[in-house]
Amino acid sequence: MTSPPNVVKESEQRSRTARHLAAHAIVALRAGFRVERIALDAISNAHGGVVCDWKQAREAYRDDEKLIHRSFALVYVGGLIDQEHLENITDDLRAEMKADMAASEDSRETAVAWNLVASVQETNAFARIGYKLASRLIKKDGPLIEKLSVLLAEWGSVDEASLMEWFQQNASPYSLDELEKTNTY
Numbered sequence: 013m014t015s016p017p018n019v020v021k022e023s024e025q026r027s028r029t030a031r032h033l034a035a036h037a038i039v040a041l042r043a044g045f046r047v048e049r050i051a052l053d054a055i056s057n058a059h060g061g062v063v064c065d066w067k068q069a070r071e072a073y074r075d076d077e078k079l080i081h082r083s084f085a086l087v088y089v090g091g092l093i094d095q096e097h098l099e100n101i102t103d104d105l106r107a108e109m110k111a112d113m114a115a116s117e118d119s120r121e122t123a124v125a126w127n128l129v130a131s132v133q134e135t136n137a138f139a140r141i142g143y144k145l146a147s148r149l150i151k152k153d154g155p156l157i158e159k160l161s162v163l164l165a166e167w168g169s170v171d172e173a174s175l176m177e178w179f180q181q182n183a184s185p186y187s188l189d190e191l192e193k194t195n196t197y
């Protein structure tokens with residue numbers, strides 16, 4: 013028997029949304045951005061379900077271009093992870109995608125505000141590099157994303173301290189700089 017196409021089990025929706033949010037969180041943690049909270053039930057707010065202000069990392073980075081690349085990776089990883097499960101996009105995910113669209117616009121505008129380029133039309137190269145990085149990171153950290161999404165689906169939300177503790181216990185370290193340099197797509 014097959015289910016009608018619009019009917020997706022609630023638990024399945026929940027784990028799919030959790031996977032999307034976990035992907036954002038893992039990129040943020042790999043990039044050394046503060047993640048103040050991940051919450052499955054907070055998706056309808058303007059910032060989506062992951063509270064992360066990547067611009068706080070500007071001083072520590074001392075490299076605006078690198079930071080902008082990674083901010084695009086942070087945004088795009090959500091859509092990329094959804095591509096593996098494109099059937100039946102839920103309302104929650106649609107709201108989250110809208111927040112992601114706004115976030116990518118913000119990255120473009122920030123690149124202009126920081127004088128990296130003269131106009132948002134010239135930010136496509138940054139966006140492409142960010143997209144590639146997100147794609148590589150999913151290949152490398154797929155199991156880690158999956159693991160965090162299971163935890164998130166179970167808990168509903170994860171605060172900063174718990175997330176950091178979880179990350180230290182579960183993530184094997186590697187260099188994001190190295191990942192940015194590799195040629196495999």
Ligand SMILES: [Zn+2]
Pocket residue numbers: 032036060090091108109112
């Ligand atoms: Zn998202």
